[in-house]
Amino acid sequence: xxxxxxxxxxxxxxxxxxxxxxxxxxxxxxxxxxxxxxxxxxxxxxxxxxxxxxxxxxxxxxxxxxxxxxxxxxxxxxxxxxxxxxxxxxxxxxxxxxxxxxxxxxxxxxxxxxxxxxxxxxxxxxxxxxxxxxxxxxxxxxxxxxxxxxxxxxxxxxxxxxxxxxxxxxxxxxxxxxxxxxxxxxxxxxxxxxxxxxxxxxxxxxxxxxxxxxxxxxxxxxxxxxxxxxxxxxxxxxxxxxxxxxxxxxxxxxxxxxxxxxxxxxxxxxxxxxxxxxxxxxxxxxxxxxxxxxxxxxxxxxxxxxxxxxxxxxxxxxxxxxxxxxxxxxxxxxxxxxxxxxxxxxxxx
Numbered sequence: 185x186x187x188x189x190x191x192x193x194x195x196x197x198x199x200x201x202x203x204x205x206x207x208x209x210x211x212x213x214x215x216x217x218x219x220x221x222x223x224x225x226x227x228x229x230x231x232x233x234x235x236x237x238x239x240x241x242x243x244x245x246x247x248x249x250x251x252x253x254x255x256x257x258x259x260x261x262x263x264x265x266x267x268x269x270x271x272x273x274x275x276x277x278x279x280x281x282x283x284x285x286x287x288x289x290x291x292x293x294x295x296x297x298x299x300x301x302x303x304x305x306x307x308x309x310x311x312x313x314x315x316x317x318x319x320x321x322x323x324x325x326x327x328x329x330x331x332x333x334x335x336x337x338x339x340x341x342x343x344x345x346x347x348x349x350x351x352x353x354x355x356x357x358x359x360x361x362x363x364x365x366x367x368x369x370x371x372x373x374x375x376x377x378x379x380x381x382x383x384x385x386x387x388x389x390x391x392x393x394x395x396x397x398x399x400x401x402x403x404x405x406x407x408x409x410x411x412x413x414x415x416x417x418x419x420x421x422x423x424x425x426x427x428x429x430x431x432x433x434x435x436x437x438x439x440x441x442x443x444x445x446x447x448x449x450x451x452x453x454x455x456x457x458x459x460x461x462x463x464x465x466x467x468x469x470x471x472x473x474x475x476x477x478x479x480x481x482x483x484x485x486x487x488x489x490x491x492x493x494x495x496x497x498x499x500x501x502x503x504x505x506x507x508x509x510x511x512x513x514x515x516x517x518x519x520x521x522x523x524x525x526x527x528x529x530x531x532x533x
Contacts, residue, residue, distance in 0.1 A: 186502050187290035188523075189250035193235030197506045200233060200253065208287075208294050213267040216274055216282075216297050222313035222499075223257035223288045225512040225521040227416075227441055228465075236440065254288030257281070258303065258312040268297045279303045283316030284469055289502065291525055299469065301480055311487045311494040314351075314520055319483035321438060321465045322355035325414055326363075328463055329356075332412035332434040334365055341411030341430060342366035344401070346421055348389065349376045351520055352438070354493050355486060356414065357387050368404045370397075370421070376516065383492055392421065401428075412436060419444030426460075427452065434459040495519030 185207050190199045211217045231237055233253060238244075258281040261274060268274050280302055282288070285295035303312045334343045343360065345353045348369025360367040361384065369389045371377050377391040388404045390397050409430030415422035416439030423446050426435045437446075437460065452458050468476065487494060497519035500508035505523065512521040 185291045187287060188253050188502060188505055190233045190246065190253060191250040192246055193233070193238075196230045196233040196509045200505050200509065201250065202503055202505065203250070205290075208290075208292050211263055211265040211268075211294055213265040214297055215265045215294050216261055216268060216280075216300050217263040218257070218259045218280060218282060218285070218293050218295055218300070219262045220257045220259040220288060220291060220293050220525065222259070222309055222522050222524045223254050224314050224317070225508050225523060226256070226317055227439060227512070228317075229253060229255070229289075230509065230512065231440065236443070252287030252290060254290070254293075255285060256283040256313070256317045257285070257288035257293065258309060258315070259293075261300075262292065265297070271297075273297070274300055274302070279309075279312070281312045281315040283320070284466075289505075289523060291502075298473075301483075304484070307484065307487045310496045310499075310522065311491065313522055314494050315483050315487060317465050318351045318520075319355055319486045320468050320479050321352050321463070322359055322486075323479050323482050324463050324465065324468065325352070325356050325436065325438060326359050328434070328436050328461060329360065329365060329412050329414075332436070332459075333432070334360075334367075334411045336364040336366070341409040341433070342368060342405055343412040343414065344368045344370060344410060344425060346370050346413070346415045346425070347372075347417050347441070348387075349380050349518075350416060351493065352416065353414070354380070354383065355490070357384055358486070358490050358493060359482075361386055366406075366408055368401065370401075373516075379518070409433070414438065416441055418442045418446060420447070423447045426458065429456075429458055431456045432458070434461055436461050436463055438463045497521050499524050501525070 187203050187205050261276050261278045280300050282295045282300045285293050287293045349371050373393050374391045377389045380389045390400050411433050413425045414436045418440045419442040497517050498511050499522045508521050
């Protein structure tokens, strides 16, 4: 069995290694063994490999034998545990997606059955491989928008998305627009703005490389208070937007793609009752089962209703991980990079 792992922290292009390891053991009573066919390359995966999820001062070395990479993927069930077999929901041969599951960047992965989703016939493999992390994150962010008092009512406010061309931001924008929420997208350049306007024609999009982008943002708000800013980049832009929030507003962070810190005057929090909150799909598994089931239905809805939001930027074999990582990090990349196995996958028709 082939499996990607890292044996030290650093540049993912250099430290990810393709190992040949033994097949995983038989699944436990509540587990499923998945033969993985496709896995996305998420920014969060690469941040972990780079060691950027470590707490300050944490110098613990990577365990001997390395750490298997990846939490999301799709494939077919190879075997199920005794309790899973008795329940009858999952069976060998079924096409499924899963999250969270450790070692998704392997040819075989053991996953708890409660985190395995059967894939309907009308959801092709490339969408199935992306079914969880991005759509679930978007729905968690949408709930954060409501909590920040974003809404269509006269007394409610608007929301702004930085890096609005990213996969999660596009899904969040699509959901917000469908629910009538006032949302504005910010992108770095005019080309990205044009592409996003084509995909979501009712979304106001502003390129921050234009000198008057701040004035254009103010006009796009149409007098509404700015209640929430959603950011996965970090650095100067969300720091500036934080200061433009209305009193009681919230900066919601869900990533750190730039590696640059926020710079926020501390007094703004108590003086204007501003808030900073974090949303992570890593906490999704701890939500109540009813909420998780609702989110999964929402993910399937996105996959069926908005297939363009699941665009694939490129597909690479496991052995081509360095090329895949480079592609995933390219500025202006459209879509998600997938790592696939050597077997054919079901594509969109």
